[in-house]
Amino acid sequence: MPDHTHELADTTFAVIDCEATGLNLEQDRPVEAAVVLLHPDGSVEPTLETLIDPRIPIPATASAIHHLVDDDVYGAPSLADIQPELTATGDAFAAHNAPYDRTMLGLTHTANPWICTWRLAMHLWPQAPAHGNQVLRYWLHLDVPQAKGLPAHRAMADALVTAAVLRQGLLELHSREDAPESAEALAEWIARPAELQHVPFGKHRGRPWKDMDCGFLEWVLERDFSVDVRHTAALWLERQRIV
Numbered sequence: 001m002p003d004h005t006h007e008l009a010d011t012t013f014a015v016i017d018c019e020a021t022g023l024n025l026e027q028d029r030p031v032e033a034a035v036v037l038l039h040p041d042g043s044v045e046p047t048l049e050t051l052i053d054p055r056i057p058i059p060a061t062a063s064a065i066h067h068l069v070d071d072d073v074y075g076a077p078s079l080a081d082i083q084p085e086l087t088a089t090g091d092a093f094a095a096h097n098a099p100y101d102r103t104m105l106g107l108t109h110t111a112n113p114w115i116c117t118w119r120l121a122m123h124l125w126p127q128a129p130a131h132g133n134q135v136l137r138y139w140l141h142l143d144v145p146q147a148k149g150l151p152a153h154r155a156m157a158d159a160l161v162t163a164a165v166l167r168q169g170l171l172e173l174h175s176r177e178d179a180p181e182s183a184e185a186l187a188e189w190i191a192r193p194a195e196l197q198h199v200p201f202g203k204h205r206g207r208p209w210k211d212m213d214c215g216f217l218e219w220v221l222e223r224d225f226s227v228d229v230r231h232t233a234a235l236w237l238e239r240q241r242i243v
Contacts, residue, residue: 014090193231
């Protein structure tokens with residue numbers, strides 16, 4: 001294996017979560033970040049928890065989720081202040097919806113691989129009722145003792161749950177013959193289109209894809225849906241035609 005890869009068995013993951021003023025990656029700014037290390041032996045080590053001054057007002061709609069307001073973050077470190085701490089730990093990064101956290105925290109140019117636990121869960125547990133990290137926490141019956149008592153939708157609580165999801169995912173991958181052997185290979189593996197179990201939109205939202213007729217599947221393929229939606233529609237269209 002090339003020297004620049006990180007074998008999964010020896011990889012320490014820096015699991016990152018952030019809270020922000022909103023979801024717009026061009027306009028919104030982070031207000032809190034946390035990092036926990038998931039070590040190769042499965043132990044979890046919180047290493048960073050900090051508020052961030054976004055230098056813009058926090059809208060009420062965002063405060064209603066994480067309960068942080070302007071007075072909480074006024075005078076806190078800037079994003080530039082904490083970025084060295086964000087990038088100084090771990091052999092690879094992980095986050096639930098990694099593209100969001102990576103971009104929001106200004107870490108798009110980091111060289112180490114990024115693992116999106118949302119996509120990992122979509123591949124490993126397609127039958128889950130949803131793939132949010134807190135849903136997976138309870139659906140998988142994960143024990144996250146360090147998160148008990150922490151407020152919901154705060155960076156440290158979510159980072160600890162994401163680390164538990166990643167740990168469970170790595171355990172399940174270990175038993176698969178086709179499992180990726182490096183963090184880099186895992187990042188490529190989870191980037192592949194995932195087959196969805198239920199339609200995520202429109203009047204058929206929540207219904208199994210197997211119940212969709214050819215006309216609906218063809219309609220989906222003619223439109224600009226996500227790669228996972230189009231992949232699933234193509235699979236079921238092929239199966240329907242074979243039958």
